[in-house]
Amino acid sequence: MANDHRGTALKNQLRQRLEAAGHDIHDVGTHSAESVDYPESTAQAARAVSEGKADRAIVICGSGLGVSYTANRFQGVRAALCHDTETAEMSRRHNDSNVLALAADRLDLDDAWSIVKAWLSTPFDGGRHERRIRAIDSLTRVESAARRAGPRLVEVDPEIASIVRREAKRQALQLELIASENFVSDAVMEATASVLTNKYAEGYPGRRYYGGCDIVDEAETLAIERAKALFGADHANVQPHAGSQANEAVYRAVCEVGDTVLAMNLDHGGHLTHGSPVNFSGKLYNIVPYGVREDTEMIDYDEVRRLALEHRPRMIQCGTTAYSRSLDFDAFRSIADEVDAVLFADIAHIAGLVVSGLHPTPVGRAHIVTTTTHKTLRGPRGGLILCDHEWSKKINSAVFPGGQGGPLMHVIAAKAVAFREAASPAFKAYCQQILDNARTLAAALGEKGHKIVSGGTDTHLFLLSLVDRDTTGKAAQLALDGAGITTNKNMVPFDPRKPMVTSGLRIGTPAVTTRGMCESEMQEIAGFIARVLEHPSDIGQLDAIKTEVATLCRRFPLYPDRWDDSD
Numbered sequence: 001m002a003n004d005h006r007g008t009a010l011k012n013q014l015r016q017r018l019e020a021a022g023h024d025i026h027d028v029g030t031h032s033a034e035s036v037d038y039p040e041s042t043a044q045a046a047r048a049v050s051e052g053k054a055d056r057a058i059v060i061c062g063s064g065l066g067v068s069y070t071a072n073r074f075q076g077v078r079a080a081l082c083h084d085t086e087t088a089e090m091s092r093r094h095n096d097s098n099v100l101a102l103a104a105d106r107l108d109l110d111d112a113w114s115i116v117k118a119w120l121s122t123p124f125d126g127g128r129h130e131r132r133i134r135a136i137d138s139l140t141r142v143e144s145a146a147r148r149a150g151p152r153l154v155e156v157d158p159e160i161a162s163i164v165r166r167e168a169k170r171q172a173l174q175l176e177l178i179a180s181e182n183f184v185s186d187a188v189m190e191a192t193a194s195v196l197t198n199k200y201a202e203g204y205p206g207r208r209y210y211g212g213c214d215i216v217d218e219a220e221t222l223a224i225e226r227a228k229a230l231f232g233a234d235h236a237n238v239q240p241h242a243g244s245q246a247n248e249a250v251y252r253a254v255c256e257v258g259d260t261v262l263a264m265n266l267d268h269g270g271h272l273t274h275g276s277p278v279n280f281s282g283k284l285y286n287i288v289p290y291g292v293r294e295d296t297e298m299i300d301y302d303e304v305r306r307l308a309l310e311h312r313p314r315m316i317q318c319g320t321t322a323y324s325r326s327l328d329f330d331a332f333r334s335i336a337d338e339v340d341a342v343l344f345a346d347i348a349h350i351a352g353l354v355v356s357g358l359h360p361t362p363v364g365r366a367h368i369v370t371t372t373t374h375k376t377l378r379g380p381r382g383g384l385i386l387c388d389h390e391w392s393k394k395i396n397s398a399v400f401p402g403g404q405g406g407p408l409m410h411v412i413a414a415k416a417v418a419f420r421e422a423a424s425p426a427f428k429a430y431c432q433q434i435l436d437n438a439r440t441l442a443a444a445l446g447e448k449g450h451k452i453v454s455g456g457t458d459t460h461l462f463l464l465s466l467v468d469r470d471t472t473g474k475a476a477q478l479a480l481d482g483a484g485i486t487t488n489k490n491m492v493p494f495d496p497r498k499p500m501v502t503s504g505l506r507i508g509t510p511a512v513t514t515r516g517m518c519e520s521e522m523q524e525i526a527g528f529i530a531r532v533l534e535h536p537s538d539i540g541q542l543d544a545i546k547t548e549v550a551t552l553c554r555r556f557p558l559y560p561d562r563w564d565d566s567d
Contacts, residue, residue, distance in 0.1 A: 002028045002045035002067070004038035007060030007104040010112055014058070017113055023120075026054065028565070039070045040557065044564035046071040046079070049098050051154055057099045058116065064103035071099045073561070075152075078136065083107070085118040092122035094129050095136075162567070169563035173550045174484040175525060179349065179461035179508025180321070181486075182378045183515070183558060184414075185421060191414035192380050200406045204239075204396065219413040226419035230355050231363050233386035238415055239399050239407040240383030243348045243372035247273040248280060249385060249398040250368050251315075254342050257284050259314040262307055262341070264299075265289035267491045267499075269323030271346065288313060292323075292493050297454040299323070301331045308339045318366070319346030322490050322506050324442075324457035329365040345369045350459055351384075352376025352510070355422055356431040359459065367391060376434065376460055376510050378427075379418025382411050433518060434460045437509040440519040444526035450533070453492055453504065461508035465492045471536055473502030479536035480505075484549035485528060515556040524552060 003011040008030060015025055028044040030036045038061045048054035049071075059067035064081045071079035079099035080091035083106060091097035100119050102112055154161040171183070184192075196216060202209040205217040205224075220238060227236035240246035255261065261281070264270030268291035272279040275287030288311045293300045308316060316339075318332045329345060336343040345362035351371040353359035362369050369386040373379040387395050400407070421427055435458075442452050442462040453463035466473055473489030480487050491497075492504035507529075512521070528545050535541045 001025055001058050001060075002038075002041040003030060003060040003104075004041070004062070004067070005030055005033050005035050006062035007067075007102070008033055010102065010104040010107065010109065011058075011060050013109050014112060014116060018116070037557070038066045040560045040564075042067045042070040043074075043561050044566070046074040046077050046099060047561075047564060050074040050076050055098070056120070058102065059099060060102045060104050062103065062105040064101040064106075068099075068101035071101065078133070080119075082115050082119065084111075085114050088115045088119040089122045092119060093125045094132075096124040096129070096133050165563045165567040168559050169565075169567045172558040172560070172563060173553050174486055175528075175549055175553065176511035177485060177487045177507045177509070177525075179488075179506050179510070180372075180375050181508075182374055182376070182510045184374075184378060184380060184418070187421070188378075188380055188414045188417050191417050192410055194410050194413065196410040196413050197408075199409045201409055202406045203400065216409045216412075219409060219416060220407070223412050223416035223419065226416055226423070227384060227386070230419050230423055231369070231386050232361070233363050233369070234389045235387050235392035235395070237385040237387075237395055237399050238382075238412050239404060240370075240385060241404060241408060241411075242381065243271075243346070243370065243383045244273050245399075245403060246370040246372075246383030246385050247271075247346060249395060249403055250344050250370060251281060251285065252402050253391065253394040253398040254315050254344065254368070255285060256314075258286060260286045260288060260311050261315045261317060262288045262290060262304070262311065262313040263317035264320055264323075265291040267495060268292045268493045269320040271319070271321040271348075274317055274319070274346070292454075294494055297493050298325050299327070301328065301335075304332070305335045305338070308335050308341065312339050313341050315342045315344055317344045317346060318362070319344075319348065319370075321349060322461070322463060324459055324462045325454055326359055326458040327362075329360055329362040333365045342367045346371070348372040349375055349461065352378065352422065352427070352431050353435070353459060356428040358428070358431050358435060368395065373415050373418055376431065377418055377422055378430075378510070378514065379422075380411050380414035382408070382415055384415070430513060434509050434513045436519060437513050437517065437522050438462060440522040441507065441509060441526055444523050445529060448526065448530040450530070460510050461506060463490060463492055464505040464507060465503060466505070466533075467492060467496065467503045469533075471533065472497060473504045474500065475536060476505055476533060479532050479542065480529065482539070482542040482546070483528065483532045484546040484553075485525075485532065515553075515558055517556055521552065521556075 028041050042059050045057040049057050061067045068079045068081040071077050077099055078097045079101050080097035081101040082088040199216050200210050201213045201216050205221050223238040224236045263274040266276050273281050275282045288307055290304045292298055316336045333343050343366040345366035348371050350359050354361045371384050373382040385395050438457050438460050442457050446452050451465040453465050477489040487505045489502040490504045490506035491502050495503045497503045
């Protein structure tokens with residue numbers, strides 16, 4: 001049984017009578033008259049029927065309409081809104097209904113009980129009606145608008161199905177503050193889970209090594225053209241599986257092994273592929289790192305120029321993964337031109353802000369630009385390379401056949417969807433809210449006595465420094481995990497601690513902004529974080545905060561049809 005606030009009283013009365021009649025009832029709520037949205041509880045009941053965990057379900061709201069609409073979204077569910085015993089009996093005899101929807105505002109207890117009894121006691125006639133039921137069920141064998149070719153995941157592999165649902169629940173009930181994570185739209189997810197995953201398509205549109213690529217060529221061409229239009233670029237390669245593969249392709253296209261590359265120090269906010277000694281970039285190329293000033297904790301462009309003049313690099317990389325200030329691409333290009341270097345900009349973190357006009361663009365300044373397609377772009381996990389015409393052939397060859405074989409056509413289609421979404425006015429408003437939220441959250445934590453690296457943020461993220469505190473980044477991350485707040489430990493500039501321990505936390509706002517949270521929620525979240533960091537070992541305090549976090553998250557539902565409280 002499931003209901004919204006207007007159906008609570010009737011549900012409670014019917015439940016008593018059903019239990020007295022010997023029925024086993026699982027009541028998923030709600031259990032009070034406080035206003036709630038009906039889809040979440042209705043989905044739990046309908047899913048139980050869909051997955052064979054329940055034989056029947058009764059769902060109740062004021063009109064009965066909303067709960068019936070919701071229930072009928074689930075495969076194998078045949079929900080009937082009944083106002084009298086005749087329609088209840090007919091829904092069973094001819095339609096084999098397995099979910100009964102009731103209108104609490106139109107029925108008194110006796111009428112509702114008569115309907116329930118008639119519905120439960122009436123058998124399905126079968127016969128000619130079976131053919132019609134099969135036709136109905138064939139139309140509902142669709143989940144996320146993708147037709148299934150066989151048994152559902154829960155039937156084939158219940159262990160993985162459980163993991164997927166539990167992860168959906170974790171995402172829904174915890175605060176996601178990892179700067180590199182976001183929540184894709186249902187449209188992006190639908191493309192990612194489409195039949196395009198079956199198609200092998202080595203090569204590029206119109207020049208494939210496999211047959212049957214005409215249709216997937218259309219998808220990749222759409223992705224390419226949308227990326228070029230979105231960023232204002234001459235050329236786009238949408239095939240890199242990830243940002244690291246995109247960056248690796250740039251190194252191969254521009255440099256020979258052993259060439260000198262000037263790149264952002266990982267400890268100061270760079271990425272593994274910007275020259276870390278444990279990464280291919282640090283192993284194959286002569287990396288000269290630059291960083292931030294110790295007094296301002298911002299990039300020292302004078303140092304960048306001095307190092308460029310001293311080492312005459314083949315390539316200069318600009319772009320960060322844990323740096324909260326705007327990048328001066330004009331300054332980088334001026335330095336690159338002075339030493340005849342190729343300028344390569346990695347905007348994996350800020351791409352959404354760039355296409356929204358909320359951060360300066362490197363396109364037209366850098367010779368080559370890479371980005372991931374998730375993070376602030378809010379697309380699928382993947383990579384993208386943009387460049388001038390003069391670099392297009394080398395970049396394409398470096399991706400295929402230089403580094404990858406067959407592209408992931410389902411992901412490329414999802415990239416195209418994300419690029420279309422990012423071209424909308426709503427996306428710019430979303431990115432503006434990301435910035436407003438990041439600034440509000442950083443300022444609120446600063447007011448509570450926490451040190452913000454560089455004093456604030458111009459982007460979607462900031463670093464919280466714990467150098468002068470007893471706790472470490474690792475300990476703080478674990479404590480926040482215990483309170484339902486997901487962040488990541490991170491090195492801060494001139495960090496005295498080891499990389500697996502660190503003295504900082506990286507905090508970002510793209511994911512919570514996707515959920516619809518605004519400045520007032522950032523104030524609330526700052527309070528949660530401050531309380532955790534004040535008592536990181538107090539399990540009782542962490543549990544209490546986790547409950548408050550879940551309550552906040554329920555106000556901003558996330559993928560409600562992909563999990564329920566029983567997961």
